[in-house]
Amino acid sequence: MRFSVTVFPGSNCDHDCEYVIRDVMGQKVEMVWHKETDLRNPDCVVVPGGFSYGDYLRTGAIARFSPVMKSVADFAAKGGLVVGICNGFQILCEAGMLPGVLIRNKSLQFICKNVYIKVEQTDTPFTNACKPGQVLKIPIAHGEGNYFIDAEGLKKLKDNRQIVVRYCDPEGQVTPESNPNGSLDAIAGVCNEKRNVFGLMPHPDRSGEDVLGSHDGQVIWKSILAAKAGVA
Amino acid sequence: MGWHVSVYVTLxxxxxxxxxxxxxxxxxxMGYQAVQGVRxxxxxxxxxxxxLSEADVKKQxxxxxxxxxxxxxIESYRFTVEKK
Structure with missing residues (x-):
C-alpha cells in the first residue's frame, strides 16, 4: 500500500510516520513537501504532528493554506483516505475537512504521556481491525488538544456516529479523570460524514512497537491496510 | 494616506x-476581587x-x-477602518 506523508515547516512527527509505515508496517511511503501539489498517487495521505508554522495565529490555521492541502482536499473529495495525527488533526479541522476545532488544553499545560482511548466506531477504514470498545494505550503530546464543537455540531457527530475514539481509563470507562485535556465529551478523534477522513490527537505513529511503550497504535495502520485490501 | 484596519477576534x-x-x-x-470574568x-x-475605496477595504x-x-x-470578529 502507498502512503504519502505531508511535510510542513515545523512538522516533527513526519519521520515517526515514515518509520512506522515503512519499517514497522512494511509499506511504501513518500514524503511530500508542503509546496508540492503532486501527492504521488497514494492510497492514503497522512498529515503528521508537529508545530506547522510555529502554531502562529491558531494551530493548523496557516498550514491549511499550503499548496499541498488543496491536493489533499481534492484527494479526500474523491474518496481517498486521509488521516491527521495531532497537528495534522488540527490542520484538517482548520481546513474544514473535519468538524470542530482543537483549543488550548484546560490545564494550559503541554501534556506528553500515554493515555487510553476507547474505539467507539469500528466501521471506519481506520478502525476496522479493532474490536468494538477496544481500549488502546497511545501517547499524546499536545498543548491544544481540547476538542470543541457547538451543540448542534455535537448532535450531528453523534447522529452520524462520527466520534471514533474517546479518552478513557485502562478499563475503558470514560471518566472526568481520564480526560487529559478537557475535550468535549472526551472526544479524542473524529471522522467526516463520508468516513474517509479521520483525525485524532493521540499518536499511532509513536506507538507501533513495544520498545516505545506500546504497540497498540499498530491496529490503526492495520485497519488502513485492511480497508485498502477491501476487507472492510 | 492608507487605510488602517483594527481587527478584534474574540471567543x-x-x-x-x-x-x-x-x-x-x-x-x-492579586486582590482584584471585583474581576468576575476574563476572556x-x-x-x-x-x-x-x-x-482602495472604503467599501473595498471592508469587503477584503x-x-x-x-x-x-x-x-x-469558536470565534467572532469585528473591525474598524480609519484613513491614516
Missing amino acids: KPSVQDPQGATVQRALNQ MGKFTELEFDGK ADEICDKLLANPN
Missing part, C-alpha cells in the same frame, strides 16, 4: 477559555493601500477575517 460566549480563567484567578489572587482575544492591525477585511484571522467554529 464566542459558548467556548471555554482556559487562558482567561487562569488570568482571572491570578487577578483575584482573552486577539488584536490585529492591517494596513491597506490608500487607493471581511474575507480575511472569515478565511484566516478568525475560526468561525
